[in-house]
Amino acid sequence: MLVALNGARYLPRTLAALAAQTRRPDSTVFVDAGSTDASPSLLAAAGSTRLVTTPARRSFGGAVTHAMQVSPPAESENEWMWLLGHDNAPDPTALAALLGAVEVAPSVAIAGPKLMRLDEPDVIASFGESLTAYGRSVSLVDGELDQAQHDIHSDHLGVAAGGMLVRRTVFAALGGFDPALPSADAALDFAVRARLAGHRVIGVPAARVTSAGPPELFGRKSVSVGAQNRIRRFAQLHRRLAWSPTVALPLHWLTLVPLAVLRSLGHLVAKRPGAVGGELGAAFRAAFDGSIPAARSNIRRNRTMSWAAVDALRLSWADMRERRSSEHSAAASGYMTVRDRPGFFVGGGAWVVLLAAIAGVVAFGRFVDAPALAGGGLLPLSTTVSKLWSHVGYGWHDIASGFTGAADPFAIVLAVLGSLTFWSPSLSIVLLYLAALPLAALSAWFCAARLTQRAWPPAVAAIAWAVAPPFLASLTGGHLGAVIAHILLPTLVLAVVNAARNWSMSALAALLFAAIVASAPILAPALVMGLVAWTVVNPRGLLRILGIPIPAAALFAPLVIEQVSRGNWLAIFAEPGLPVGDVVPTPLHLLLGVPSHGLAGWDLFLAQFGLPPGIAPIVVAALLAPLAILALVSLFVPGFRRSVPALVMALMGFSTAVAVSQLMVTTIGSTATPIWAGPALSLYWFGLTGAMVVTLDVVRRAEVAPALVAAVTLVALAAPMVTVAATGTIAVAASNGRLLPAFASAEAANRPELGTLQITAQPNGGIATTVHRGLGTTLDEQSTLAATDDSLGPRDARIATLAGNLASRSGFDIAGELDALQIAFVLLPNVTDDGAAGTRQRVADALDGNRSLTPIGATANGFLWNYGNIADGPAPVGPGPLDTTLGVWVIIGQAVVIGLTLLLAIPTTKRRRVRAARVDFRIDGTTADPVSTDGVTA
Secondary structure, eight states: OEEESSOTTTHHHHHHHHHTOSSOOSOOEEEEOSOSSSHHHHHHHHOOSEEEEOSSOOOHHHHHHHHHHTSOOOSSTTOEEEOEETTOOBOTTHHHHHHHHHHTOTTEEEEEEEEEESSOTTEEEEOOEEEOTTOOEEESSOSEEOSSTTTTOOBOSBOOSTTOEEEHHHHHHTTSSOTTOSSTTHHHHHHHHHHHTTOEEEEEEEEEEEESSOGGGTTOSOOOHHHHHHHHHHHHHHHHHHHSOTTTHHHHHHTHHHHHHHHHHHHHHTTOTHHHHHHHHHHHHHHHSSOHHHHHHHHHHHOOSOTHHHHTTSOOHHHHHHHHHHHHHHHHHSOOEEOOOOOTTTTTHHHHHHHHHHHHHHHHGGGTTOSEEEBTTBOOOOSSHHHHHTTSSEEEEOSTTOEEEEOOTHHHHHHHHHHHTTTSTTHHHHHHHHHHHHHHHHHHHHHHHTTOSSSHHHHHHHHHHHTOHHHHHHHHHTOHHHHHHHHHHHHHHHHHHHHTTOHHHHHHHHHHHHHHHHHOGGGHHHHHHHHHHHHHHOGGGHHHHHTTTHHHHHHHHHHHHHHHHTTOGGGGGSOOSSOOOOOOOOHHHHHTTOSSSSOTTHHHHHHTTTOOTTHHHHHHHHHHHHHHHHHHHGGGSTTGGGHHHHHHHHHHHHHHHHHHHTOEEEEETTEEEEOOOHHHHHHHHHHHHHHHHHHHHHHGGGGHHHHHHHHHHHHHHHHHHHHHHHHTOSSOEEEOSOOSOHHHHHHHHHOTTOEEEEEEEOTTSOEEEEEEETTOOOGGGOOHHHHTOOSOOHHHHHHHHHHHHHTSOOOOOHHHHHHHHTEEEEEEOOOOOHHHHHHHHHHHHHHHTOTTOEEEEEETTEEEEEOTTOOOOOOOOOOOTTSSHHHHHHHHHHHHHHHHHHHHHSOOSOOEEEEEEEOOOOTTSOOOOOEEEEEEEO
């Protein structure tokens, strides 16, 4: 019986092979199972004894069953059916060998040939099937060169459907193939039922039949890996329910979905995310498709033997271990493509990192015994890890007048960072400052080493990245998010390069992308455009690359929704953390890679020698010239296509810096301040550095001179800023971790609900107010929702009314309002702006004249007054992240996305040292000629 379903491309060969049999079939039945190609006409022209057309599209087994139903009944017990698919072209002696095997073994009801690959006739596609202890089907032989090594085995638990010789009466008695199993495991299930009915199943190695693919491919042009996994998993679950004892059936049914969830997590850990959907779909289908009663009834009706007849032919644990060991050995002996690259120690990477560490100690070594840092955009973190994590998600923000809203994703970055030093969270920022320069050099070296085989380019790239002006400016200005983004950016690029063919690298890139965008939201548009471009270059890695922004999207979704609902969507790109008042840099400063007015410290340095201010830009440009020249030359050297993405990245970084420096979305008191352009300039600097690496890689033996010149000039460029940091004349300073004056902190330690009203004089004659609760507002409590809010809500109006009456003489009930708001202290910070000095003095006089307040005196934070008669009562407070339904769903959603990504990022493959063919990586997707080398690959 020959069954065809859209198999016109294979049928001529199969029909010719059938006609060439040395033992011709007594009769032939051709079955068209609902083809839409030329299969029906080919079958009709072949001249069979009977041509059957199914009324609808059928599976292989369903077509055979239909043909039997419309055919005359068997005339004797010794009538055999030979089942062939449209791609099963048999050798001339195949049928003779099958009949010869069953004639001498009367107990045999099923005989299977040795299936060979259609495109590789000497390679075995399948010869015998079995089961593991947990019921998973296993092909005993698959993909092995046929050297008669398996010809000694005859009894099998199951054989493939293609080429199967089966006694017709047995096929009819068993009801044929299970209709719930249209492809995978259909023949195995049938063979198991035959054994339970008292029959034998054998394989006949002398009979050879070709096969174009697995049974799932029957009637299809192709089948994806995900669909194949789903079909096979469903077949396994269906067999489990159909074969299980009646007592165990409820337990198996109830555990279908829970086990599917657990196995889905296992697929993620094993880097098989494409199997997750199929796993869940198979579980639900097996649980509710309604085919189990009929399957169990069929077994019960025909069974005459115990399950011991089946268990004896299962694969033992020892057999499975041996098979896995053989597969691993075969994989390890293969040639894998890796690329030779400079060694970290031999190639000079370790020396560069060591020098960067020394420079870091020189610049920030005075912080080595500091418990915390403050100044610029820095504040200490919360004192406990639990408080750090209480500021993520969606909940109450005890900042300014207090509000309920979404937290910045940067709060999660700070929580993770602070958890590393859980005994003192603020210490993590101190350690980050001490290790910032060597960490930057390390990440840049490994990224550059991916693009070259020579030692000098990665070394110079590491130097350039560690002393980059935007990086040093962010460090000295306390822009923590920009510092983290700069350190992680090369690692992100390295992970994205490998993400196109590796799920683990894709997940790692997703986590790095989320951390970078959370730290510097202004990089999101440029990075997303880079991912889209990389997808175009690597279409096969579409899902792996486009999935990278998903964790970041999950973290930003609540904040984006809230900012858009305010009509202030540009505020999404506001710098997280403590707002810092910066002046708008000029285009010249941005072109030189400097995000502020200070020209990398050279303006102040040259001023000491009495040189005019116009000299500083010329000196900085001269020091940057070697880097710029090497970057531009990369467009005119062989392999210039590798430099194009780097220079495009530089252009996107510079364009972003120009745009955001004009974007005023954050206010400090009455003053609007631009977004810090440091992260965008880091991207600009990264592109220039990458193009420089391409040039140095191409010039090869002539690389030493330009590499040395670039390294020396870049170090000289950074010298003034490192010196300024070492002398302590920068915004960032060591802190004892206290945010408020000692007197207020002491009282708040006993009564954390007490508030401190801070009134800050503004240059325009007004005042700005905020309320600190407990020990003060920490860095992890900051919110861009508060920093970018230009509206005056009821709470803000109440605080403003109180502050305005405190700053002037009035009949307002100040004591009652202080009691209601639980404000025990009033703090008036010092000011450096002459325009605000008069306003501050006027406010101080008003506060001194208020009989409800007691002056405490001048402190490091400003002048402090105390309201000593405060009544007991609750402070204004809102729900925490887990106190509302929305907050819980936000936490759960973000935790699930990040958790699954983290599982997928955990590496599970072993690294082996193998003999490999070296292939040079090219950013445009091309490769150089392979050269024999020894390498290490994952």
